[in-house]
Amino acid sequence: MKNLSWFNKFVYGANVLVAIMSLVGYFLPFLAPKLFPLMSVFTLILPFFLIINLVFLFYWLIQLKRQIWLSIMILLLGITFINKFYKFTGRSEEVGENEFTLMSYNVRLFNLFNWIPDENIPQKIKEFVDLHDPDVVCFQEYSKNNNIKFSQYPYKYVTSHGNKIKTGQAIYSKYRIIDKGEINLPSSNNNVIFADILKGQDTIRVYSIHLQSISISPDIHENIDEAKSKMIVNRIAKAFKEQQGQSELIQSHMNDVSTPKIICGDMNNSAFSYVYRNIRGNLNDAFVEGGTGFGKTYDFSYYPMRIDYVFVDPRIHVKSFNTYSDFRNSDHFPLITRLELTKPNE
Missing domain, CATH: 3.60.10.10 (Endonuclease/exonuclease/phosphatase)
Structure with missing residues (x-):
């Protein structure tokens, strides 16, 4: 952090906040809406936080900063959530008899x-x-x-x-x-x-x-x-x-x-x-x-x-x-x- 400019310090602070929000989102499928009704609404916008984490990853990658590891960790932890939101490859197998x-x-x-x-x-x-x-x-x-x-x-x-x-x-x-x-x-x-x-x-x-x-x-x-x-x-x-x-x-x-x-x-x-x-x-x-x-x-x-x-x-x-x-x-x-x-x- 000491070697970061004031702007990058601000960006990294936002990165940390988004990472925390993403981690909270990862736990929401295990929380019953009847107990946490307002928090359950957050599940609708979780993909936005995944996208923002990806933006942060590219931002730090371009600058070759070690702060990139925060976004990498968050995205790796959320890999199953990413697959539910976007699939890069599909499947189309040959037609079978059964x-x-x-x-x-x-x-x-x-x-x-x-x-x-x-x-x-x-x-x-x-x-x-x-x-x-x-x-x-x-x-x-x-x-x-x-x-x-x-x-x-x-x-x-x-x-x-x-x-x-x-x-x-x-x-x-x-x-x-x-x-x-x-x-x-x-x-x-x-x-x-x-x-x-x-x-x-x-x-x-x-x-x-x-x-x-x-x-x-x-x-x-x-x-x-x-x-x-x-x-x-x-x-x-x-x-x-x-x-x-x-x-x-x-x-x-x-x-x-x-x-x-x-x-x-x-x-x-x-x-x-x-x-x-x-x-x-x-x-x-x-x-x-x-x-x-x-x-x-x-x-x-x-x-x-x-x-x-x-x-x-x-x-x-x-x-x-x-x-x-x-x-x-x-x-x-x-x-x-x-x-x-x-x-x-x-």
Whole structure:
């Protein structure tokens, strides 16, 4: 420090502060939102601190200063967090005989209320599904209020709730569904559905989840003052507390399932959260296994938000994973992954 200029001393002080904040962020997935609701909101911006640490690293590298070791240490400690935020290399293995494809997509009621000024949105979504022709499709925010038929799927499970406006979820499958059900989430319009699909001689449990929304508009153009900022933070903190209870219900339900599991859908939370860690458990994140880039799943103007996921059982191999962020027919983007069951049911 003695050999640093006054400006570099200031920069290093900021570097230390960012490093401390990053370390705090690393512990947040282990802290329950019900106990630390406001701190849980910090998980949404943890990637910014990782990026700032990277900027500091290059700054000290250019000057060949030993202060670089602080950023190196922080980034090495957070390597698993970096992989959840950005993947430099993806995976695309050759097509095999025993594989299948799964698509997860929050369709926002097929644009029922014309959020997007295009009356052909339902047809465009159908054409997208027809083009990629996945074996299993999980829709969140599904609506029956359209004339779209997915006739290539002989098996389906659809739920709807509400009075005037019915919304729900749907699982479409080319494989026979031998069991199905729903997990009702207390005091919430959101829900979880599941279906046991029979592929060959093996049964796979597929969950489609839609957790409590944090109610952030994808397009924020209005001025946000201090009072509004506090309101938004408190709203997010409240949603994360509700999501904790919802994730615990899902985890309890999954613990009773011995067959290979796939969990997909809109979690409305980041990959650095307690809720992500709780639901994922010992499953693999398909994006981390086979994706590339930021994996942005929500059409938010100022930040690459990944809040939609596909988690797969260790007995299921991820052969490829794609996020179609150029397909803008909802506020979410569709996810498609190629999977292969590597071990038979026990």
